[in-house]
Amino acid sequence: MNNSVVVWKEPTGTIVPKSADNAPAIANVAKNLSSRDQKQIITAFQSEAFEMMAGFVLNKALSQLKRALASLGMAFVGEMLGRADLNEDSVPTVSISDYEAITLARELGLINQTDATRLTQHLELLAHFDSLNIEDAETQEMTREEALSFLRTCVNAVLGREGDIAPAEFVSFRAELQGRTFKENDPEVITLQVAPYFFKKTTLSILLAGIKTKSGAQFEHTLGNIVVLVPALWKTLRDAEKWSIGQSYAEAVNAAISPAVLALKKALTGVRGFDYVPESLRSQTFAAAAANVISVHTAMNNFYNEPAAISALAKLGTTIPWPAFPISMSAVLAVQLGNKYGTSHAALSEAASLLDRLTNNQWEYYLNECLLGDELILQKLCWYEGPQNRWFSLVETYQLATKTIKQKTIDILIKASITKNNATLTTAARQLLNELTTK
Incomplete structure (x- = not known):
């Protein structure tokens, strides 16, 4: 392979020794954390302020990941994310959502698939604890093991890696283009x-x-x-x-x-x-509204913020333009399936109204052409029982088993949904997700 087109390889191996089973042992190998930050992490952990420590270390890791992405050019990042609002003056830590940063970093090979999966799940867990009311927060606490997992993942993925984690091969090829x-x-x-x-x-x-x-x-x-x-x-x-x-x-x-x-x-x-080529630029408005739904859904206080976001998408028109169809479906299904902690009940009616409008042709297009590349939805079907069960209901409601399915693994996934077989659904979704993230 010519050097100018060498595909950068995702990081392999681990930074944290397997024997490291306490906060000091893990924090001490975090080369991208100052000694002051390391001390704060250790102190918070030893004080059993597990959620505070987890939030601090995850924020440090994601901030560094966003800065690494920004080193490639914020306008370019905007193009990759479909964000027309981003330009070279955009501040990465403010302008890029946490979920966007993890997904794009994985696509670009800045972090590997395993670390990306763990970071995404940690992000959801932290959002869950953050959304608890005072009464529930008194009885539902992050465990020591969960906090250590946060720290280990963040150090392995980002904070323990020396220098700029942006791939030099990519920077070189970009310049050559x-x-x-x-x-x-x-x-x-x-x-x-x-x-x-x-x-x-x-x-x-x-x-x-x-x-x-x-x-x-x-x-x-x-x-x-x-x-x-x-x-x-x-x-x-x-x-x-x-x-x-x-x-x-x-x-x-x-x-x-x-x-x-x-x-x-x-x-x-x-x-x-x-x-x-779209007949008009109407699709830009739909795509932007759908991107906002996904941003809200994957951020803190998602259940509270989703109703307004999905309502804004639903009010744009009775039909979704084809250029914006993939991201719009991902947004609607994300709201409909929710996450492992439940759904935003106030947002479900708007999501259902959008799904009710779909024709057979649109459903078949999504199943055959879009679901294969819908990482957000495949993650839900692969990882969590709650979204899986809600998917079973959706398949039954919209009679998706009667649609013409061309792809073998999608066919297996739909058949498993009809029989409500979580294990087979998980296997099929994991296969599709692995194919998507390794190609």
């Missing part, structure tokens, strides 16, 4: 075609972001690489990425950026991709 125009038969292009999916998605995001942020020679190289790389990757791209190319074309037309229009038109014409 904007510093030269590749040719169809270049080894980098051939390698890119068989690279893991997140690498293709990232490359595409760099190019589309470059249309808006680059000028001069960098802008010209960006457009040249769009013409070469979009056709090379097209057959392996998921619909979400194809829609993003079509959306960029529509925006370039509206902004009268002639060179970008010509380059994107040439790329789309070569793959007959104009079906993915």
Whole structure:
């Protein structure tokens, strides 16, 4: 594999020794924590202030993870997250949600899948304790083992790793994308075609972001690489990425950026991709509202904040535009399935009304094309019994077993849902999640 397209590898191994079974032993290997922070962690743990310590160490880890992402460029981060509101002046610790930071860091190989899973689950657990009322908080406390797990995960994933955890290989390749125009038969292009999916998605995001942020020679190289790389990757791209190319074309037309229009038109014409160009920019509004639902759902006080967020999405219109369909479905189903601690009851009626509007064609599109890439929903079906049982009810209510299913593992997942077989559902969901996060 050519050095300029070497796919950065996720971190392997552990920083914390297996023998470390107390806070001082774990905190002392956290190279990215000051001695003062280490002392505070140890003191809080020894005082049995487990939730306070867990919140402190998780916040430290996530803040560092966000800064590492920001070192790649906040405008680029915004493109990767589908966040048009992010630019180079955005403050990463404020602008990027915790769930977004974990997911994007895993996709980019800054942390490995195991640590990403644990960080996500720790985030949910901390949100649960934070949402307890005073009476419940008196009787439901974080255990010593849970607090140690928080500390171990944060040190292994982020706080124990020296230097900048942003991958140097990626930074180098990103610069090359904007510093030269590749040719169809270049080894980098051939390698890119068989690279893991997140690498293709990232490359595409760099190019589309470059249309808006680059000028001069960098802008010209960006457009040249769009013409070469979009056709090379097209057959392996998921619909979400194809829609993003079509959306960029529509925006370039509206902004009268002639060179970008010509380059994107040439790329789309070569793959007959104009079906993915939205007729209007209405989809941007839907996508932004759906992204807000997901942000609220994965943050603190989610049950309280979800009703307003899902209501804003429901009020946008009676039909969801296709470009925004994948993220909108992920948002609606996240509210409907809830998490291991329950659902936001006040938000369920709005979520159900959105699901009630779906046609057979839309359900089949979601099951066959979108669920395969819906990490948030697959996590719920893989990890937690509560969301699984609510999924069983949803499958029955909307008669999903009668839909035409093309993918074998999805078919197994739906059949397991009809028989309410949690074990088989978990296995199928885990297989899909592993395929998604390792490609």
